[in-house]
Amino acid sequence: MANLSPKARNTRGSLLEAARSELLEQGGALEVSRVAERAGVSVGLIYRYFGSRAGLLAAVAEDYYDRYQARVMAADPLPESADWCSREEQRVLRAVQFVYGEPLAALVLVSLAREPEVAALEARCIADNVRQGADNIRRGQAAGQLDAALDAQLVSAMILGGLHQALLEALGRTPRPPAEQLAQQLWHFIRGALAPL
Known part of the structure; x- marks a missing residue:
């Protein structure tokens, strides 16, 4: 447009x-x-x-994913730091804060995702995020801060899948786990996924 x-x-x-x-x-x-x-x-x-109505729903979801992309995936949360893990720990916190602060998050991630047009959009966004995450992991590997033997694409998919499911679980709870606590637990999980085999 x-x-x-x-x-x-x-x-x-x-x-x-x-x-x-x-x-x-x-x-x-x-x-x-x-x-x-x-x-x-x-x-x-x-x-x-x-x-169509479906096109309108897909546009609402696309706007959500565009804002997530800009604030979480494409942003450098610690531009002054060369430490990959510190930067990515902050990115996880940003992801949780974005989803918690976004009134439409639960609808986009659950209800609207049942619409075929939204599901197709979500699949494209997830594929893009997995690719971006893999590129990010490769940068950490190139800097000698992550195990070079890791399959960056698979690890990225595992991390993002776990992040997505954990956020869905947290959004469905009353009360929700505190954002900082959830981010810490997610980062612990991610560190495990990044550990040498």
Whole structure:
């Protein structure tokens, strides 16, 4: 959607915001007519921008994953540090804080993931994150800070799978485990996955 005019980008953003609000208020349910009413536009405008209800849901999920990517995966949490483990421990804390602070996290990761378009988007995002994680592990190996014998791609997939499941478990609890405590437990798990065989 990079070729949209500023006005069209604003309209699209307003529609996404209306959809997010509707999803939160309705516990994951979304009716296009209610989103249009909330945004003060015609239903047809939603179809013009997103093609379908499923396209709108996928756009909401894509926005979530884009923000996760920017704040967690692509960001360097400790740019002044050359210590791979210290930096990645901080990245784990950022991941937990992002998910805990994101009202849509539970919906995107559970309810919306049942929608085929959202599931396909999630699969692409996970594959990208596994690749990024593997590249990151290889940087740690090249710096001599991680065991060179580790299969970076497999270890990245294991770590991200464990992280995802642990976050789902934590989101479903009342009360949730404190973010710092969960991050510490996750980092302990990750350190084990990175240990020499």
